[in-house]
Structures are given as C-alpha cells and as structure tokens.
Amino acid sequence: METKHFFIKTIGCRQIQHDVERYAIFFQKNGWKKTENIKKADLVIFNTCGVVQELEDRSFAYILKISKELGKDVPFLVGGCLPKINPKRLLSVPNIKVIDRGNEYILDKFFKKKVSIKDVFWNSGEIGNYWTKDRSGDIETENRKEKMLSDLLSVKFNNQKYVEIYDYLVSKGGLFYLDKDLFEIRVGDGCNNHCAYCAIKKAKGKLKSYRLSDIIKEFKYGLGKGYKKFILLADEVGDYGSDLGTSLADLLEKMTRLSEDCQIEIDYISPQSLVRQFDRLEKFFSTKRVNYFRSPIQSGSPKILRSMNRPADLTRFIEIMDIIEKEYPWVYKLSQVIVGFPGETEHDFQITLKVLKRCNFDHVKVHHYSVRSGTKAAEFKNNIGPDVINERFEKAVSLLDDMRQEKFKNRIFSELLDETENKFGRQKA
Numbered sequence: 001m002e003t004k005h006f007f008i009k010t011i012g013c014r015q016i017q018h019d020v021e022r023y024a025i026f027f028q029k030n031g032w033k034k035t036e037n038i039k040k041a042d043l044v045i046f047n048t049c050g051v052v053q054e055l056e057d058r059s060f061a062y063i064l065k066i067s068k069e070l071g072k073d074v075p076f077l078v079g080g081c082l083p084k085i086n087p088k089r090l091l092s093v094p095n096i097k098v099i100d101r102g103n104e105y106i107l108d109k110f111f112k113k114k115v116s117i118k119d120v121f122w123n124s125g126e127i128g129n130y131w132t133k134d135r136s137g138d139i140e141t142e143n144r145k146e147k148m149l150s151d152l153l154s155v156k157f158n159n160q161k162y163v164e165i166y167d168y169l170v171s172k173g174g175l176f177y178l179d180k181d182l183f184e185i186r187v188g189d190g191c192n193n194h195c196a197y198c199a200i201k202k203a204k205g206k207l208k209s210y211r212l213s214d215i216i217k218e219f220k221y222g223l224g225k226g227y228k229k230f231i232l233l234a235d236e237v238g239d240y241g242s243d244l245g246t247s248l249a250d251l252l253e254k255m256t257r258l259s260e261d262c263q264i265e266i267d268y269i270s271p272q273s274l275v276r277q278f279d280r281l282e283k284f285f286s287t288k289r290v291n292y293f294r295s296p297i298q299s300g301s302p303k304i305l306r307s308m309n310r311p312a313d314l315t316r317f318i319e320i321m322d323i324i325e326k327e328y329p330w331v332y333k334l335s336q337v338i339v340g341f342p343g344e345t346e347h348d349f350q351i352t353l354k355v356l357k358r359c360n361f362d363h364v365k366v367h368h369y370s371v372r373s374g375t376k377a378a379e380f381k382n383n384i385g386p387d388v389i390n391e392r393f394e395k396a397v398s399l400l401d402d403m404r405q406e407k408f409k410n411r412i413f414s415e416l417l418d419e420t421e422n423k424f425g426r427q428k429a
Helices: 014-029 053-069 104-110 144-157 161-178 200-204 212-224 248-258 271-286 302-307 315-327 346-359 386-424
Strands: 005-010 043-048 076-080 096-098 182-186 229-233 263-267 290-294 332-339 363-368
Touching: 005 014, 014 043, 014 076, 014 104, 014 182, 014 229, 043 053, 053 076, 144 161, 144 386, 161 386, 182 212, 212 248, 229 248, 248 263, 248 271, 271 290, 271 315, 302 346, 315 332, 315 346, 332 346, 332 386, 346 386, 363 386
Parallel strands: 005 043, 043 076, 076 096, 182 229, 229 263, 263 290, 290 332, 332 363
Antiparallel strands: none
C-alpha cells in the first residue's frame, strides 16, 4: 500500500502550536509521513493566528498561497483563531474545512480502526523524530557577553551551575518549551475576561475547561513516558475549572499526589487569578512543585488598566511577587506588557516601568499596541503615534535588559560565594 503524506504548518501561539504537533503525531501514528512539498501532500493542515492584524494578514496570505498550489481533491483543513475572528475573509477561498478542538474528531475519518485523535497526546520525544520547526526566533534578548562569562566560569571552576543560571535567566524566557524534558498538557480553551484590546475572545469565547479526568489521564501518560516536568496550557489556566465546579488548585493537588517529584509550570495565569488563589497555590511554590508561571500585567497604570477593562489595583499582586522573590526564588516569574495603549501618557508609562522594577520578573515580553478591528479598543480615539510607541518599547526593553543583567550578576556572585564558603568555610567577622 502506498504511503500517504501530510503537509502541516502553523502561525501562532503556544496553544496553536501544541494542537498542530498533536495532529502531526496523530498522522504519524496512523502510518502517514510528513512532507515539505505541498504538491506531494494527500492532506494539508494550516493553523492560523489572528491576535493582531499583521498575523491575520500573514495567515490569510499563506492560505491563498496553499490554495493555489493544492490539488482540487486534497483536503485543506484550516484551524487556529482566524476562521472565527474573520470568517468572511475565508469565504473567497474554496474547499476549506475548519478544524478546532471542538471538531477534531473529523481527522478520524481518514483512517479505519486505527489510532483515534482523542487518544493522541503531545510528546516531545515523538515530535523530535520528524518535527523540525525552528522556534529559536522567539528569543529576544540574549547577551553574548553573559554567555561567554558563564562558559568561562563553568570551565574555570568546574561548575555547570553558571551555565544553568545563564540558561535560566535568558533562554528560558523565550525558549523554555524547547526543553525535551517538558510535557505539555492543554487544560482548556477560551477566557472569561473581556480585555478591550483582545480579539482572541471573539475566536474562542468563554472558558471551556477540559474534564479533570481527561487531564489526569494525559498526565499519567506523560509520567509513563518518563516525564518529570509538565506545563499546563490554556488562554487562562488560572480560571481552570471555574465552569466545572473545581479549580487550578484542585488540579494541582491531584497531579502532585500522583507523583512525588513532578514539577509543574503554568502558562498563563492572570494577576487576579493568582491573587484570588494564592492562599492555596503558595504551598506548591514553597515545595517547588510549581516552579514557573506567566502572569501578564499588561500595564502598571490603574488608569490604563481600567481602560483595558482589566482589574486596576495591582497592590496585592505586587505583594505576592515580593513574597515569591524573597521566599521562593527558584520560581520563574514571567509577564507581559503592552506599550502605547490608547490614552497612555508618559506618566502612565513611567508607572508601568516602576511596577516592572518592583516585581522584578525573570522575563517580560513587551508588545507594541496595535489596533485590532472588532475590539472595544479599536473604537478609542486617543491613539498614540507609532514613533512614541516605538520609543517606549525601546525604553522598556532597555530597562528589562539592565534588570536581567543585574539579576545574572547577582546570582553568579551568590553561586561563587557559596562555592567559596563550601571550600574554605564561612569567614568570621
């Protein structure tokens, strides 16, 4: 029997990439092979992104390109956010079939009595056999002098810890998901927040948590494959289970009971979710069971946060960042900010910079604000000029780079001090 081939590509966020990689594993398990030549494909899947206009345009341009190159009888499945954010735009492209988490069972029709998509889980070991997508472009602020110093110290003092510190502070912020020891689990879709700038809400709607039993089944699969590190993915992991009568803390309780030494990362948890659940989540930080989370503040200015339709008071969140920094320094704290949101004054921007300094995140992704049609913010009249947005972007990135370098130096110094004390003993005053 002749081997069939699938062609698969994606533009978009971590959740979209996760789905594409599961689909690729699914076809491989059913005997198909991946091809980079679309003219040899017996099926094509392309997952889109529509978070900003630029990515919608890139996604649509690629759809047109595929459509022109594709044979008439070859199934063309389009997923991601674009089909729901702007379905009218896709009407001009013939023979498209939309695929998402709600109808991915349609993939099963290509096979008879073989592996079902519902029984396929993400697995970096299997992806590594044929998935060659390069994600390295995600990293923004690698400092080569720091890399040289970490390598030099590692050789001179025969201590790999210096390289680990460098990787922790630099690479993990952009490339943590390249870790082959990290197992991904999707726990839900959608979000119950109503941020004024966000188009994804239109695509994914309200929070739809996956059944706890299904998540635990996937977790056990990962454990069975030898994984010790896991990452929970969703548009808002922090609200997991609120639609099912359970919670993120309940999920973590069940997961950690099944494994004595697993570590879990959370991507994403909103500031308000972290504040609301911190009393129950703190023990997972203190015991090193949760060692990473991404919590986007988007702005430090109460005025801009209100305009964004987000909770405006970050006081308790900042206090929690202080607690984690002092008591649980092994926890990796990542955030995001948007600069140049409509109505943002220089004073508002300076408040954001002060909050970033105070929270002392390990990594922060800075985004330029861009108008997204269909969102509430697109109706605002007080837009900031592109030159000002670019200037604020550069200032924010420069500040964060300085903070990262200072953190790198402090942790290297601390490691050197510990090494000296272990070798010679603590000196008396």
